[in-house]
Amino acid sequence: MSNFIVDKSGIKRYLVSVKINGSEYTRVVKANTLLVNFLREDLDLIGTKKGCELGDCGCCTVMLDGKPVNSCLVLAVDVDGREVTTIEGIANGEELDIVQEKFIEHAAYQCGYCTSGMIISSRALLNENPSPTEHEVREAIAGNLCRCTGYVNIVEAVLAAAEAEKK
Amino acid sequence: MYLPDFEYYAPESIAETCQLLSQFGPRAKVIAGGSDIIVKMKKEVLAPEVLVSIKNLAELKKIEYVPGKGVVVGARVTHNDLYKSKLLAEKYASVSNAAGQMADNQVRNIGTLGGNISNAVPSADLPPIFIALNATVKLEGVNGERTMPLEDLFTGPGKTVLAQDEIITEVVIPDQKMTGSNYIKFGLRKSGALAVVGVAVAVEVENNVIKDARVALGAVAATPVRAKKTEEFLKGKTVTDELLAEAGVIASGECKPISDIRASAEYRTDLVRVFTKRALRKAIDEGHV
Numbered sequence: 001m002s003n004f005i006v007d008k009s010g011i012k013r014y015l016v017s018v019k020i021n022g023s024e025y026t027r028v029v030k031a032n033t034l035l036v037n038f039l040r041e042d043l044d045l046i047g048t049k050k051g052c053e054l055g056d057c058g059c060c061t062v063m064l065d066g067k068p069v070n071s072c073l074v075l076a077v078d079v080d081g082r083e084v085t086t087i088e089g090i091a092n093g094e095e096l097d098i099v100q101e102k103f104i105e106h107a108a109y110q111c112g113y114c115t116s117g118m119i120i121s122s123r124a125l126l127n128e129n130p131s132p133t134e135h136e137v138r139e140a141i142a143g144n145l146c147r148c149t150g151y152v153n154i155v156e157a158v159l160a161a162a163e164a165e166k167k
Numbered sequence: 168m169y170l171p172d173f174e175y176y177a178p179e180s181i182a183e184t185c186q187l188l189s190q191f192g193p194r195a196k197v198i199a200g201g202s203d204i205i206v207k208m209k210k211e212v213l214a215p216e217v218l219v220s221i222k223n224l225a226e227l228k229k230i231e232y233v234p235g236k237g238v239v240v241g242a243r244v245t246h247n248d249l250y251k252s253k254l255l256a257e258k259y260a261s262v263s264n265a266a267g268q269m270a271d272n273q274v275r276n277i278g279t280l281g282g283n284i285s286n287a288v289p290s291a292d293l294p295p296i297f298i299a300l301n302a303t304v305k306l307e308g309v310n311g312e313r314t315m316p317l318e319d320l321f322t323g324p325g326k327t328v329l330a331q332d333e334i335i336t337e338v339v340i341p342d343q344k345m346t347g348s349n350y351i352k353f354g355l356r357k358s359g360a361l362a363v364v365g366v367a368v369a370v371e372v373e374n375n376v377i378k379d380a381r382v383a384l385g386a387v388a389a390t391p392v393r394a395k396k397t398e399e400f401l402k403g404k405t406v407t408d409e410l411l412a413e414a415g416v417i418a419s420g421e422c423k424p425i426s427d428i429r430a431s432a433e434y435r436t437d438l439v440r441v442f443t444k445r446a447l448r449k450a451i452d453e454g455h456v
């Protein structure tokens with residue numbers, strides 16, 4: 001059963017402990033708090049973007065226990081005890097992840113709004129499948145909509161990252 | 168977008184889940200992955216006062232073969248769990264392939280089999296192939312459990328026989344005589360699109376003769392439906408291209424699609440004709456694919 005407290009106005013608030021980008025966070029949230037809002041508003045992790053908020057666009061993609069999900073469809077209370085990786089957790093300190101580097105090299109973004117989600121989906125793909133085909137890359141980012149550049153440079157960047165990582 | 172207030176429970180057992188659902192009655196809803204219900208709450212189609220999360224019911228997360236029973240799939244199994252299951256790839260790749268064509272990777276990591284079924288949308292991708300494979304569904308409630316053919320669960324768009332205190336716990340694909348099965352989905356895009364038409368078939372073929380056939384259609388009636396005339400027509404016949412083409416024509420006469428934003432009724436009817444033919448051919452030639 002979830003732990004909760006009842007505030008002065010009678011509203012229940014639930015205890016959530018979640019490991020985000022390697023650090024443990026414990027917070028008290030209302031049941032209706034969505035993971036994307038929890039990250040952005042309670043934890044200031046604003047690298048995760050909000051687009052359609054209906055699970056279509058993929059801007060809010062984060063890894064939940066290593067798997068990409070739309071954080072706009074997930075309740076913060078439901079991630080109690082689990083592990084989340086956001087775009088802020090992809091680089092190793094000052095050192096960019098190879099996927100981020102290749103996105104820069106290949107000019108794989110323009111306005112940047114879809115980029116956090118794109119990189120999360122791409123990183124998750126390479127973690128599971130280090131040598132993806134072009135088709136597999138396209139499948140992996142099919143739930144991340146880019147309205148600026150199209151996908152050619154993005155796909156090239158992910159394939160280049162896979163190549164570089166093999167070395 | 169923010170959700171309205173609701174109370175939240177995450178029970179540790181099926182019994183406790185059913186107890187809560189019974190206690191709160193129609194004010195409560197189950198939440199599994201949330202990919203349907205959260206969207207409905209955001210669109211203000213639903214406003215449950217209580218959400219009962221089944222995230223702690225670990226027993227609903229299995230895909231396993233039980234000798235004498237069949238392949239047992241728990242309600243909390245996600246689309247990607249189905250898609251990536253080794254057991255299904257071996258026995259019924261038609262099921263994993265159907266799951267792999269759903270939504271997109273992120274939603275496949277969230278959405279569950281139980282949610283896809285309970286939601287009872289006519290275009291849902293998973294019911295047709297499970298129905299073609301003669302799957303049963305198990306419901307558990309405060310007064311015990313019951314099992315029924317999956318096709319009997321649905322009573323209309325968004326409607327099932329589930330009682331307020333009941334949840335779906337598992338779906339079972341029984342051991343088969345069927346030698347092949349296949350699901351073809353037609354969506355308006357390759358990814359992230361709901362089915363305009365979905366056709367699932369299963370066939371038992373011996374020496375090029377069809378001994379048994381099951382055809383289940385999605386998105387062309389108020390519920391997923393069997394094309395029983397088509398099935399009867401196929402039984403005992405020798406496989407030829409003409410036979411399969413004729414089966415397609417019969418199946419297209421058995422559906423009652425509507426026209427909506429995605430396609431006209433006429434177009435859907437014709438798609439049923441073509442996909443029935445193609446799905447039969449695949450299942451006959453390639454087995455469970």
Ligand SMILES: Cc1cc2nc3c(=O)[nH]c(=O)nc-3n(C[C@H](O)[C@H](O)[C@H](O)COP(=O)(O)OP(=O)(O)OC[C@H]3O[C@@H](n4cnc5c(N)ncnc54)[C@H](O)[C@@H]3O)c2cc1C
Pocket residue numbers: 054055056196197198199200201202203204205206221242243268269270271274277278279280281282283284285286290291292293329333334335336359360361362
């Ligand atoms: C972007 C996007 C794309 C999609 N694409 C597809 C697609 O291609 N094909 C497709 O078929 N669907 C698609 N869907 C719909 C959805 O993802 C699926 O129907 C999914 O299977 C729902 O499962 P869930 O666990 O998320 O359900 P939830 O939202 O948690 O629940 C859905 C409903 O079922 C009830 N419920 C859930 N589990 C149980 C249970 N075990 N027992 C009783 N009741 C239960 C809930 O109370 C609720 O009413 C898409 C959704 C989105 C957002």
